[in-house]
Amino acid sequence: MKCNRCQNEDPKLFAYDHGVYYCRKCIDFSRLEVNEKIKPVKLMHKTWKGKPKLDYELTASQKLASHDVYKHLSNGKDVILYASTGAGKTEICFESICGYLAQGKKVGFAISRRQVVLEIATRLRKAFPELSICEVAQGYTQITDADIIVCTTHQLYRYPYAFDLLILDELDAFPFAGNEVLQAIANQACVGQKLMLSATPDEESMRLVEEKKTELVCLFERPHKHPLIVPKVIQVSVFLQVLIVIYECIKFCRDNKQTLVFVPRKRDGTWLKMILNLFVKTSLVHSSTENKDEILDCFRNKELEVLVCTTLLERGITIPSVQVVVFKGNHSVFTTASLIQIFGRVGRSFKDPKGEGICLCQFSSQSIKDCVYQISKMNDTVYAATKK
Template sequence: MYGFPYHHDPMLPFAVLRARKAAGKTVYLTATPRPDMAGRVKRGDLAHVLIPQRFHGRPLAVPRIRPVGRWRKKIRQKEKLTPLIDFLFHLMDNGRYGYLFVPQVRDIELVQHYVEEELLPFMRAAWPKLAEKVSVPFTVAEVHAAHPGRGGVVSRFRQHEIRLLITTTILERGVTIPFSDVAVLGSDDAVFDAAALIQIAGRVGRKAADPVGHVWFLPEMRTKAQQQAIRQIKQWNRLARQLSGSLHRDGSLQGRGRPHG
């Protein structure tokens, strides 16, 4: 089982093929099957089991789109991005922790400085009672693939020593902490395809202690990838409700078929 995006490196499938015995089987576990794999499933060439619901039974968080316009230009001009302020306000007011995804490594420093030097001082001045409510400093940190202290930063985030972690798609999978929410600044960028956005949205609501999370897409404009991600998540939630509704009281399924296995 690989946490690294399997489809990004052709050496990973090759290594699996070489390691598998002649009579062995390969089992893929993914929330975001690639088009070729989905096509094989539809044609009946690849057996599959669809699990549309997490173990705690709560629905997946459905992202909401809050356009922010030309956000890099606005940040450089020190304009206030209201949707991003709303996200930070939500974290503070509810004692939550946040992932803030950005498209490129070069965006991290720009956004971190903007949050720390512009937005947080503005919010503390505008809502002094909110500032008093934050019992610990609102620590902002960054992490990306080339960050020299990446492991330490992620560990501090897991331990709730960091309130907002600004990152790239390096954390779209594999790192999960409870009581956290997600915002994707520039979610219309080409680096965020539908699969990546689904994986990012999947960072929240994974724990039984905190099964409900919130996801914000903060794009310059709406894109097909964002709409596909939202549509797919809603579809899984509908299917989960249908399957739950088809259970007998004794836990057995009514006779309306089941996913292929």
């Protein structure tokens, strides 16, 4: 027995009903019977030979990475783009997107988190105003086909055998990382090449590179050429952490800068938001927040001075001149990868490439130490390259 969607062959994960066996492993994506064939989805194909519209020219390093990525893809190889946060991973994909569209091929952009799907779709519309872009995620399933499709990795089940180029952004992020069902669905959606983007590739991804199954392209230099923000680690009691959060948020507000305060749990965010609201305009976002989009829009429009959030916003969100404070940074929810992503929110703007990242903790966990080490190593790599 085998499931043609998730490739399950474990007899324990099949159920019998009215004379047929069906797969329980991927039942969340609709019931599929054993050996039932999945038909390719029919999507529109358009040949387009235009160029993206950018507010700035790519740097020499970005152009080199962009060319290398497209060269490997053109040779039929999957590619991992290992680039630091703020290095312009999305823009580096544009040459490959244009190359595939010029051949009338289908391009998909899949991301683990809904908020990042909406962010990427907005950026693609700005860069490709002549093309139709659709986002497919929770609350956005009315339109499921366009010149470029941006979707959550869960929504890839709608697109069997659909994409000649499938761009997987943040392939190491929850819930895609380590999820056999989602990975099988992504593999089935791609009939050509995969371009995988990450600032923190996992061991499995790097193993594929070592085995020559995937090509690796690296870029650690940000477009404005300023170094990544290395977090300042402060080890104090929880009570003192609260006082420091209040002090830093007020200080940043007086400097006309906004602050993201990351907390490990929803309940931490609830009471911390109430305290901060006594001093600065503050709101809270977590996975159960119903009006996430409205709150984020208010923050982007500077109607809020502080946004308290869980790791929901650790990736893909770009806010100019934002500063970051992590509360209870030694909590197990803050992994090395998540901390690198969190502090990567700082210093992304050309107009304000500097900033502060503060990690408050009762003790410096291994994740915190590894985060500081890896960010420092990326900066050292860039510095060494500029000296050659």
